[in-house]
Amino acid sequence: LALQQMKLKEMLQGKTGIGGKNAKDVGAHKFWNTQPVPHFGEEEPTTDGWVEAPKPIEELRQDPYPLPKDFEWASVDLSNPNQLKEVYELLSANYVEDDQAAFRFQYSAEFLKWALQPPGYHPEWHVAVRVASNKKIVAFIAAVPLQLRVRDNILNASEVNFLCIHKKLRSKRLAPVLIKEVTRQCNLKGVFQALYTAGVLLPTPVSTCRYYHRCLNISKLVNIHFVSVPQNQTLARMIRLNKVPEKPRLIEPQYGMRELEDKDVPEVAALYERYMKRFGMAIHFTEEEVRHHFLSGRGNGPSVKDSWKTPREGQVVWSYVVENPRTHKITDFFSFYSLPSTVIGNTKHNILNAAYLMYYATEVAFEDGAEESGRLKKRLEELIGDALVIADQSKFDVFNALTLMDNNLFITDLKFGGGDGMLYYYLYNWRTPLLAGVTATGDAP
Numbered sequence: 001l002a003l004q005q006m007k008l009k010e011m012l013q014g015k016t017g018i019g020g021k022n023a024k025d026v027g028a029h030k031f032w033n034t035q036p037v038p039h040f041g042e043e044e045p046t047t048d049g050w051v052e053a054p055k056p057i058e059e060l061r062q063d064p065y066p067l068p069k070d071f072e073w074a075s076v077d078l079s080n081p082n083q084l085k086e087v088y089e090l091l092s093a094n095y096v097e098d099d100q101a102a103f104r105f106q107y108s109a110e111f112l113k114w115a116l117q118p119p120g121y122h123p124e125w126h127v128a129v130r131v132a133s134n135k136k137i138v139a140f141i142a143a144v145p146l147q148l149r150v151r152d153n154i155l156n157a158s159e160v161n162f163l164c165i166h167k168k169l170r171s172k173r174l175a176p177v178l179i180k181e182v183t184r185q186c187n188l189k190g191v192f193q194a195l196y197t198a199g200v201l202l203p204t205p206v207s208t209c210r211y212y213h214r215c216l217n218i219s220k221l222v223n224i225h226f227v228s229v230p231q232n233q234t235l236a237r238m239i240r241l242n243k244v245p246e247k248p249r250l251i252e253p254q255y256g257m258r259e260l261e262d263k264d265v266p267e268v269a270a271l272y273e274r275y276m277k278r279f280g281m282a283i284h285f286t287e288e289e290v291r292h293h294f295l296s297g298r299g300n301g302p303s304v305k306d307s308w309k310t311p312r313e314g315q316v317v318w319s320y321v322v323e324n325p326r327t328h329k330i331t332d333f334f335s336f337y338s339l340p341s342t343v344i345g346n347t348k349h350n351i352l353n354a355a356y357l358m359y360y361a362t363e364v365a366f367e368d369g370a371e372e373s374g375r376l377k378k379r380l381e382e383l384i385g386d387a388l389v390i391a392d393q394s395k396f397d398v399f400n401a402l403t404l405m406d407n408n409l410f411i412t413d414l415k416f417g418g419g420d421g422m423l424y425y426y427l428y429n430w431r432t433p434l435l436a437g438v439t440a441t442g443d444a445p
């Protein structure tokens with residue numbers, strides 16, 4: 001990560017060029033050059049602050065931006081099952097693919113509701129473009145409100161995600177119109193900063209992460225060309241090397257791991273907040289938000305016995321805590337979410353079931369010398385090692401994580417392998433020097 005940060009730094013200062021299909025010459029970003037973001041070639045900021053001052057509401061544009069004729073704006077009501085299905089279908093067929101067009105994210109309808117209707121969400125921030133004649137949704141962008149801490153500043157911001165344009169309408173400069181319209185909607189609610197992530201390099205990331213993958217279902221992953229058997233190995237050996245235990249270790253009563261319950265929310269919120277102070281940027285969650293992000297995505301089904309083996313119908317998020325059996329204090333938690341991908345053009349398998357590591361925390365981090373002595377690394381390996389077991393039992397094919405938070409402490413020893421995908425983190429209208437470790441958000445486009 002340090003190396004990536006250094007390269008990025010040089011590139012942003014215009015010292016080196018970068019290759020890759022997403023790279024553009026400095027200055028070639030016709031749209032982004034007009035936006036309040038740091039531009040390529042500028043000196044790295046030394047202080048934090050907005051790029052453009054907030055405007056009083058009466059100075060804001062009151063009308064939507066003009067769209068090409070034949071198209072119209074619509075705000076989508078995701079509580080309406082038909083409208084939710086329309087967005088789901090647009091994204092299923094047109095959202096993010098990898099560079100080889102082998103896999104495409106397939107967010108479930110439950111996931112979209114969970115991600116886009118957190119406490120305090122605004123329906124006006126779920127922006128769609130419809131064809132005027134037949135009302136078909138052909139483009140979408142969404143924002144949700146959040147409080148974001150960037151170093152010492154707490155920003156009343158939004159997180160922008162799910163920007164998608166139908167494949168037939170690409171390269172027509174529609175994306176800038178969607179971005180400007182969602183910006184206008186945020187501004188109208190007094191929000192002038194945003195967080196967003198993308199797999200493409202734009203002006204200008206505040207941090208860069210790489211995807212890592214822990215393979216679970218080796219034969220399927222080989223079959224769909226997600227991984228290949230290394231030259232000096234056989235499939236059988238690869239399967240053996242990647243086998244995870246059948247039962248999570250910490251589930252034994254003497255350790256006290258169990259599914260998160262509603263009564264744990266205040267303690268988990270406090271532990272989350274304390275742990276996230278370790279990082280330069282983190283989302284602040286109220287208790288209500290913790291309840292939403294860690295519990296509501298579990299579907300409405302009752303708590304099932306041995307839930308670590310049996311996912312609930314429509315389950316999006318998996319959240320576990322460790323309760324000290326003597327003191328009954330919550331000492332640790334971890335969570336991951338389900339984000340399948342369509343396997344494009346494979347006859348045997350059409351879905352890749354992927355789990356993505358979300359948030360975790362452990363009290364061990366606050367013990368003196370825990371990092372230097374390796375105690376923190378050991379504890380995280382126990383926790384995330386059990387997350388792998390639960391994911392494996394729930395039939396996930398692969399478990400993904402990014403090079404952020406404390407993930408670098410455990411990804412290698414837990415046998416994650418580096419992928420070719422990168423995820424760039426961006427802030428809209430906020431300058432800050434490069435951040436070394438950033439936090440995961442609910443989604444990783």
Ligand code: MYA
Binds near residue numbers: 028095176
């Ligand atoms: S990231 C996921 C993005 N979605 C996909 O990758 C799905 C598949 N792809 C598509 O649907 C289209 O290719 C998209 C572009 C829609 C991506 N973020 O219309 P165009 C710039 C920002 O001719 P199209 C996510 O959802 C590009 O550099 N800008 O292109 C987070 C160029 O500008 P410039 C992007 O291919 C989104 C311009 O668009 C992205 O038809 C955060 C070309 O437009 C991208 N991912 O459509 C959005 N890709 O010439 C920003 C391309 O300057 C939010 N572009 O280089 C900002 C904060 C707003 C709120 C602020 C509140 C205060």
